[in-house]
Amino acid sequence: MPLIAQLMSVLLFTCLSFAARGEKLRIVTEPWAPYVYEENGKSLGLDYETTAIVFKRLGIDVEWQFLPWKRCLQMLDQGLADGALDIFHSDERDATLLYPGEPLSQVQFVMFYANERPHPFRTLDDLKGLTIGTSPGYLYSPDFSNSPLFTREPAPTHEANFGKLLRGRIDLLITDRRVGQHLLDELNIRNQVTENPAVISRQDQFLAVRRNAGMDLLVQRFGAELKRFKREPAYAELSARYGTSPPTDVNAARTTAASEKTVEQQESGAQ
Known part of the structure; x- marks a missing residue:
């Protein structure tokens, strides 16, 4: 079987395994408006809605929990959550978390x-x-x-x-x-x-997941689909609704960020 077919088979198995067990991907996050928050019982925000759209396209159901950030990190460490929304990249967490190549937003x-x-x-x-x-x-x-x-x-x-x-x-x-x-x-x-x-x-925010079987492929697919979505008019409209502008040059933005001193990281980042 060609390598690409094997990779796609593993990804499909990962996605189907959640459905077969009647489970959802458990994602935790802290209210961090306008990126992610709840209003009148409805989940909203630029990064929340972007992530929900991407997961829908991947055919993955998600169970969301809004908690104080410190509690979010504890749940990740204890294996009570599969991932976190709007988390900053941290070298210390590379051993336990996987980050897609495409960030959700920059703060x-x-x-x-x-x-x-x-x-x-x-x-x-x-x-x-x-x-x-x-x-x-x-x-x-x-x-x-x-x-x-x-x-x-x-x-x-x-x-x-x-x-x-x-x-x-x-x-x-x-x-x-x-x-x-x-x-x-x-x-x-x-x-x-x-x-x-x-x-x-300046700091990029990501959707990161715990290092479990098949999650590396899920992260790759998430990053690729997120990058595609951010090029669509629908993402521009979503960004405008929350008072933000789609990045025109992510690499340039990252170069600028790297030249500045990092003062806060929401591990946050929220951030």
């Missing part, structure tokens, strides 16, 4: 400050003596995590971080630009909080 991490206590800055050195709001379960770069210049203080949710910012319990908070802008409107605090324009880092 830009920035900081926000309360207008009553402005803290504009250009570099991490400018944060000396400040307290920065972070998120538990997120993987940050060594430069950010190990800096003795400022204090890092986690909050259980992104909403809680903004609440702490307004109450003066933290000086700044770090999150994705689109996520932060979405929350400014959702929490009705746009006139109270400002985004610092400096982009701390």
Whole structure:
């Protein structure tokens, strides 16, 4: 049997095995609007809807769970989930997770400050003596995590971080630009909080799965189908709906990202 036929047979067996056992692919993620979130009992978001379309084309049913990110990571480690949506690539997790070659989206991490206590800055050195709001379960770069210049203080949710910012319990908070802008409107605090324009880092987000039998082929097929979908008008329309633009040159974007210091990785990334 030709090699390509063997590969396709294994992939088909993998997909059919879920159906034969009456099981679904178990994917966990944290609400991370506008990429993935729930509203009135309905799952939405650019990356969620993109992933759902790709899996539908592959003939794979998915069971979704929305949980705090730290819990998502625990479920992956314990084998209670098959994969995670909107996870950043981490060399430490290559031994247990498989990533497709095509990312779902790219995030830009920035900081926000309360207008009553402005803290504009250009570099991490400018944060000396400040307290920065972070998120538990997120993987940050060594430069950010190990800096003795400022204090890092986690909050259980992104909403809680903004609440702490307004109450003066933290000086700044770090999150994705689109996520932060979405929350400014959702929490009705746009006139109270400002985004610092400096982009701390850019990072690709992926759908990653645990290293199990046949999953490597599933990841390859997912990546190929995702790449095809992102070239279609339907993806452009989906991106426009969530206020994003389809990437015109993924390789160029990755080159730019590689030249910058990574400050936050949602292991996230969510991110």
